[in-house]
Amino acid sequence: MNSNALETKDRREEHEQFYTSRELGRLLLSLLPGKTWVSGKLNVLDLCMGQGALLECVSEIAPQAALFGTDIDPVNIDAVNLNDQLDIDARCIDATTPELRRIYSKKYFDVIVGNPPFKLIHNDKYIKRELESVGYSSRSTYIEAEIYFLLYGLKILKNGGYLAYILPDGIFTKVSLKGLRKFLVSNFCVHSVMEIEPGYFDGTEAKTHLLIIQKDSPTKSVVSLFKDEHPTQVITNYEFEERGDYSFYSKACALKMKTLESLGVEIFRGRNTKKVLLGFGVENYIHTTHISHSGSILKTSSFADDKLVATKGDIVIARVGTRCLGKFGVVESGQFYVSDCVFIIRSDNPKNQRLILNTLSSSFGRNWIKSVSKGVGARHITTTDLYQLPIIVGNNENT
Incomplete structure (x- = not known):
């Protein structure tokens, strides 16, 4: 392995980078209602955009959309800026710092997409304050980065707007995150969760899920679960609090x-x-x-x-x-x-x-x-x- 390849590998491991495939990006966006893309003026943000794969998928559906993205890795920012096929307002910042709030303090978005890093981050005063600003509290010393990106995304989403995220299995299955799932169904419209088998990302066997949430008061008491060509599973919000993965609810059940x-x-x-x-x-x-x-x-x-x-x-x-x-x-x-x-x-x-x-x-x-x-x-x-x-x-x- 040459020095450039080693440097890339080290950088991806440092930032927990697993880039989104075009296939998975298009699948994620297909779960959003068609009316999402008809607006003449549409602002779309990816807080951890990598090299812009998700925003590129957005541009295929809604070429009129204004695209915004941030990433911690300057190599990714350079790749986005050199892509003649994309017009993204790209910022090289650590989105877990107050720098993010400074840039987007007065801007709200119609759609927020993301494939946040699956790792633990220090739950410092800034992050605690931002989570509390949307009504969620965590006293843990460390917190899953994807929770921060999920809740911050919901914070700067317009009322009625949609969030579409690729998230790890634990968000939907961990007993310790039951409070997060309860918070989501109690404060927003959790539309659907699609379970994705391992193998969609190079370098990880992580099991992931596609989550679609609308920033609106809960108007329904059920969540739709999907997986490949399997029949849709519909669960109650209470069941979602307990677990939100398709496999759990689709398992066979003997009679006695x-x-x-x-x-x-x-x-x-x-x-x-x-x-x-x-x-x-x-x-x-x-x-x-x-x-x-x-x-x-x-x-x-x-x-x-x-x-x-x-x-x-x-x-x-x-x-x-x-x-x-x-x-x-x-x-x-x-x-x-x-x-x-x-x-x-x-x-x-x-x-x-x-x-x-x-x-x-x-x-x-x-x-x-x-x-x-x-x-x-x-x-x-x-x-x-x-x-x-x-x-x-x-x-x-x-x-």
Whole structure:
């Protein structure tokens, strides 16, 4: 790799740059109502425009639109200014600083588009103040950059205008961001969310979603969810607060179900990293590499000297890892140390143990775990997710 390529790679990693493809940009804009583009005078802004791909897609639909964009990377600004096909009022600034407010303090936009960086930023006084100015409060030391860009975009959007953003999976799935989702449906018109499978960006396997919001008082109590050619899912605003991803609401559902929680089981998360376990110099430990998607029988004659161990009858299941989710096993003898990538499901009832294993080995169980998983990088499930696992019982036991 030559020096220029290395410099580009380093710069993209520093700013978390994953450029928008034309295909994805056009798809995003297609979700906006057609009437959005008919205005003779139309101001459109991208607060983190990269090299202007989204604004270029806007110019294809609405050549009369006045285009505005900011970006932190001067290389991107140069690329935009050298593009003879685009006429963008481009500013090289860090949009998470007061410089942004100085430039756009008296300007409001008809449409705001964006593919903000997926990273944490320091939640300093300026950012807290800007978030509070739209009614959202966060006391965290760090905050997802995409939350700031989303809410600032809504702040400088005209009443009745539309925001169209590409956002990471966590915005729609994280329990910790339930308050954000509630804020959005309580104060704006959340029109639709389209789920996009990994692979649309070079250099990341991030699962993303396309979000369309109108700056208007909530006039409906439902949100439309889309995914490829799948049937539309319509969920209530309350359901959106809980989760807003298509996969979760489209998962299969067997006729006779109990949840894992209703079986009275206990769930524990492993305590030690794989590195620590290797440092113990023991062989009786369980990591995601020791279990399989078809289920593994785990046997040992050894004991484990730890506060939390997996013992006879315990079911273990992978907690994290896009390729590992759904892997499981059952301890038949002995005791095992357990890595922090694995959950232990403990039940003293042999019948319930069989029901859980049948569910985990079924296509329904595998698809359910995949559908509730979350995360921008490595997918994962939480204890809360796992407790809600529907258990196949009755005639569905062998599904």
